[in-house]
Amino acid sequence: MSQVNLEQISAKLESENSADRMLALASLRHVTAQEAVPLIKKVLEDQSLQVRSMAVFALGIKQTDECYPILVRLLETDPDYGIRADAAGALGYLEDLRAFEPLVRAFYEDTDWLVRFSAAVALGNLKDKRAYDVLVQALDTDEMVLQQAAIAALGEIKAVEAVDKILRFAQSDDWLIRQRLAESLGNLPSEKSVSALKYMAKDSHPHVAEAAKISLQRLADAGF
Numbered sequence: 001m002s003q004v005n006l007e008q009i010s011a012k013l014e015s016e017n018s019a020d021r022m023l024a025l026a027s028l029r030h031v032t033a034q035e036a037v038p039l040i041k042k043v044l045e046d047q048s049l050q051v052r053s054m055a056v057f058a059l060g061i062k063q064t065d066e067c068y069p070i071l072v073r074l075l076e077t078d079p080d081y082g083i084r085a086d087a088a089g090a091l092g093y094l095e096d097l098r099a100f101e102p103l104v105r106a107f108y109e110d111t112d113w114l115v116r117f118s119a120a121v122a123l124g125n126l127k128d129k130r131a132y133d134v135l136v137q138a139l140d141t142d143e144m145v146l147q148q149a150a151i152a153a154l155g156e157i158k159a160v161e162a163v164d165k166i167l168r169f170a171q172s173d174d175w176l177i178r179q180r181l182a183e184s185l186g187n188l189p190s191e192k193s194v195s196a197l198k199y200m201a202k203d204s205h206p207h208v209a210e211a212a213k214i215s216l217q218r219l220a221d222a223g224f
Contacts, residue, residue, distance in 0.1 A: 006031070010039055018048040025054045033062040044070070053086050060090025068094060072102045081112035088115060092122025100128050107134055117149050124153025132159050139165060148180045155184030163192050170196055175205040182208055186215025189224040 009031070012024035021043055028036040040062065043055045056074060059067045071094070074087035088106055091099040099122070107119040120138055123131040131153065138150035151169060154162045169181050182200050185193040197219070200212035 006035060006039075010042070013039060013042050018046075018051055021046065021048070021051045022054055025051070025058060028058060028062065031062075033064050036062040037064045037066055041070070044074075049080065049082060052080075052083055056083060056086040056090055060093030063094055068096050068098060072099070075102055075106055081110075081115055084110065084112070085114045085118040088118035088122045092125030095126060097126060097128055100126060100130060104131075104134055107138070113143055113145065117145050120146060120149035120153055124149070124156030127157055129157055129159065131157055132162065135159070136162060136165055144174050144177060148177055151177065151180045151184050155187035158187055160188045160190055163188050163190050167192065167196055170200060175203075175208055178203060178205065178208045179211045182211035182215055186218040189219055189222060194219060194224070
């Protein structure tokens with residue numbers, strides 16, 4: 001991108017209109033990470049939470065060596081739970097295994113469910129088998145969104161040993177949990193997964209049934 005256009009984006013990021021700043025951030029998708037990150041940093045402390053959230057998300061997409069420490073700092077210290085959750089999600093996008101410990105701490109120590117949810121999802125995105133114990137514990141929470149995240153993440157880390165632990169959710173009253181289970185089982189090749197998916201393919205909710213059929217096909221394509 002030409003220097004003129006980068007200067008225009010930089011100028012828009014200083015506009016008093018938050019919509020202008022958000023449009024400027026959106027336009028960074030056409031810019032290299034090395035060019036984008038210095039501009040993103042200009043609005044990380046923006047007065048608009050929407051702008052801040054968009055900037056944090058952008059750090060997970062436009063990846064440079066600067067992004068990881070910035071996101072960990074936001075996850076651990078930002079007073080706004082939405083920004084902490086955004087930072088957790090962005091760390092998952094980075095797929096940097098250094099994020100494992102900060103995300104585990106956030107899951108155990110943060111007081112807001114949205115941050116814990118984002119941390120669980122991000123642990124799945126890291127695809128690090130060390131997350132197994134954390135995610136299995138999350139299955140026993142009383143918060144359904146955390147259960148959903150844990151079920152999905154156990155599939156992401158290919159934790160076949162978790163099949164017995166997640167199959168108890170096949171009868172959940174929450175169809176979203178059943179859908180996450182059907183999707184997760186498609187990543188967990190085992191006889192029990194196939195059997196459960198055949199059962200779930202007849203689920204009363206069309207999204208669950210469709211997810212089960214897709215997962216069955218995925219397992220079949222993998223030769224299972």
